[in-house]
Amino acid sequence: MTETSPLVRLTGVRKRYGGVRALQGASLTAAGGEVHGLLGPNGSGKSTLGKVLAGSVRPDAAEIEIDGAPVRIGSPRAAARLGIAAVYQQLSLIPELTVGENLVLGQEPGRAGFLSDRAARRRVGPVLERLGPALGDVRADQPVRELAPGQQQLVEIGKALLREPRILLLDEATASLHRDQVAVVFEIVRELRHAGASILFVSHRLDEITDLCDRATILRSGETVAETPIAGVQPDALVRLMVGDVQAVERDHGERPSGRVRLEVRDLAGGRLRGVRMQARAGEIVGLGGLQGQGQSELLLALFGATAATGEVEVDGAPVRLASPRAAAARGIALVPGDRGTQGTLPPRSIQENLAIASIGRRSRAGVLRAAGERAAARSMVDALAIKLGDLGDPVSSLSGGNAQKVVFGKWLLTEPGVVLLDDPTKGVDVGAKAEIYRIIRRLADEGATVVINSSEDRELVTVCDRVLVMFEGAIHAELVGDEITEQRLVEAALRIGAGSQHAPGERTAEDAA
Numbered sequence: 283m284t285e286t287s288p289l290v291r292l293t294g295v296r297k298r299y300g301g302v303r304a305l306q307g308a309s310l311t312a313a314g315g316e317v318h319g320l321l322g323p324n325g326s327g328k329s330t331l332g333k334v335l336a337g338s339v340r341p342d343a344a345e346i347e348i349d350g351a352p353v354r355i356g357s358p359r360a361a362a363r364l365g366i367a368a369v370y371q372q373l374s375l376i377p378e379l380t381v382g383e384n385l386v387l388g389q390e391p392g393r394a395g396f397l398s399d400r401a402a403r404r405r406v407g408p409v410l411e412r413l414g415p416a417l418g419d420v421r422a423d424q425p426v427r428e429l430a431p432g433q434q435q436l437v438e439i440g441k442a443l444l445r446e447p448r449i450l451l452l453d454e455a456t457a458s459l460h461r462d463q464v465a466v467v468f469e470i471v472r473e474l475r476h477a478g479a480s481i482l483f484v485s486h487r488l489d490e491i492t493d494l495c496d497r498a499t500i501l502r503s504g505e506t507v508a509e510t511p512i513a514g515v516q517p518d519a520l521v522r523l524m525v526g527d528v529q530a531v532e533r534d535h536g537e538r539p540s541g542r543v544r545l546e547v548r549d550l551a552g553g554r555l556r557g558v559r560m561q562a563r564a565g566e567i568v569g570l571g572g573l574q575g576q577g578q579s580e581l582l583l584a585l586f587g588a589t590a591a592t593g594e595v596e597v598d599g600a601p602v603r604l605a606s607p608r609a610a611a612a613r614g615i616a617l618v619p620g621d622r623g624t625q626g627t628l629p630p631r632s633i634q635e636n637l638a639i640a641s642i643g644r645r646s647r648a649g650v651l652r653a654a655g656e657r658a659a660a661r662s663m664v665d666a667l668a669i670k671l672g673d674l675g676d677p678v679s680s681l682s683g684g685n686a687q688k689v690v691f692g693k694w695l696l697t698e699p700g701v702v703l704l705d706d707p708t709k710g711v712d713v714g715a716k717a718e719i720y721r722i723i724r725r726l727a728d729e730g731a732t733v734v735i736n737s738s739e740d741r742e743l744v745t746v747c748d749r750v751l752v753m754f755e756g757a758i759h760a761e762l763v764g765d766e767i768t769e770q771r772l773v774e775a776a777l778r779i780g781a782g783s784q785h786a787p788g789e790r791t792a793e794d795a796a
């Protein structure tokens with residue numbers, strides 16, 4: 283070990299899954315006191331590389347050094363002993379246990395490099411306090427199942443912090459967090475960096491990368507293609523390093539859509555919703571903005587019949603019963619959920635089945651031979667969305683996170699829906715595929731569908747929406763139209779409503795809009 287040794291170095295990392303070469307000689311070097319981004323398109327091997335370091339994937343070949351000394355990391359436990367902690371987007375919490383119990387779970391008393399049980403318990407309070415500004419009023423004795431998904435993700439981060447790691451891997455761990463929560467996590471990460479830790483950071487949000495990272499390693503097809511400092515590098519240049527030339531999706535609103543009213547919602551209430559009224563026209567893309575957790579997801583779920591709600595919903599002038607997703611689907615309503623892990627896919631089933639499952643009725647009605655039709659339909663979506671896979675018959679669980687999300691998207695697109703509800707649809711999707719999905723959303727609207735989209739990224743709303751409805755405490759409070767939709771105006775609108783003051787000129791209230 284020398285003074286100049288990097289804290290962590292991985293070289294020659296190889297991993298194959300059957301015919302898929304997930305990693306083919308990837309490398310990564312990160313210093314202590316550094317936040318190191320791990321960038322690359324969906325399926326490029328970022329998670330696999332992180333999991334090799336975290337001991338949860340056994341590589342076919344790899345040389346790993348910590349502080350300049352070669353190590354073997356055969357298990358997550360071995361990684362923990364080396365001071366490595368990992369947080370993923372997929373949660374490992376036990377819903378029935380309390381927040382405090384989950385936090386200390388797996389800390390393994392008595393082993394070298396682990397906190398003792400008692401020491402771990404002593405740290406629960408401070409860790410919750412540190413996360414407090416993002417967590418809200420969560421208590422240590424509260425069952426985890428009562429928490430919102432973002433709060434659960436924060437508890438997962440807390441679990442890693444409790445270990446006081448020297449090397450912390452955050453693999454899309456901020457994807458389900460809102461801006462204000464991300465800011466709290468970033469502050470903590472900066473403190474860790476200051477204390478000499480090395481933080482490996484995987485995110486598809488470029489602004490997070492440029493905001494937080496000092497350097498980045500860029501992977502493509504399982505290989506390290508570049509390592510670059512972040513300061514002074516233009517985001518466009520980073521994108522080019524990642525995916526080659528991607529054509530940016532320009533905002534092109536042209537005329538405001540003037541199709542007939544497709545979706546009419548009156549006094550929708552239940553759960554967090556308190557009397558939502560809205561209209562959307564055929565061909566229109568309507569965004570749901572506002573602070574996080576103001577009922578945006580609940581509104582989409584209620585329209586899809588997935589949660590109990592009262593009120594009136596009409597599609598093309600005919601009432602829709604808010605009874606079940608099946609009833610909603612029969613009326614041409616589709617929902618692309620944000621949490622692909624639990625809501626979006628059937629993991630053991632094949633990619634083909636997952637793509638075809640929602641549109642089976644359509645194909646059999648049309649009298650197409652089902653198996654052949656299913657394969658052709660699935661193939662068309664794989665091509666359209668550039669889904670990276672081994673074989674259509676592979677289980678959907680073999681896909682990288684971003685590619686799995688594209689499957690969820692493709693499944694619903696195949697139903698050719700009249701109303702498309704998108705709940706944070708590009709979470710974890712790379713910039714190239716995002717641009718592709720934005721084009722598909724636009725095309726859907728151009729073909730006459732009504733799209734309602736909730737997004738945790740304001741930039742996404744700016745890029746795709748014709749109109750944004752700003753929600754607060756379960757109702758719609760303001761509306762931005764056309765060129766009024768900018769990131770700044772969205773933030774202002776959300777905060778101004780939150781602070782309870784007046785609307786700015788030019789920003790319609792919901793009453794004006796009705």
Ligand SMILES: Nc1ncnc2c1ncn2[C@@H]1O[C@H](COP(=O)(O)OP(=O)(O)OP(=O)(O)O)[C@@H](O)[C@H]1O
Binds near residue numbers: 304322680
């Ligand atoms: N358990 C597995 N079985 C089979 N194939 C896998 C498995 N895990 C990953 N792969 C494949 O290895 C490749 C790399 O996947 P990985 O999850 O590391 O990519 P990623 O860069 O993290 O992608 P994303 O940005 O979409 O999360 C992909 O082609 C993926 O389908």
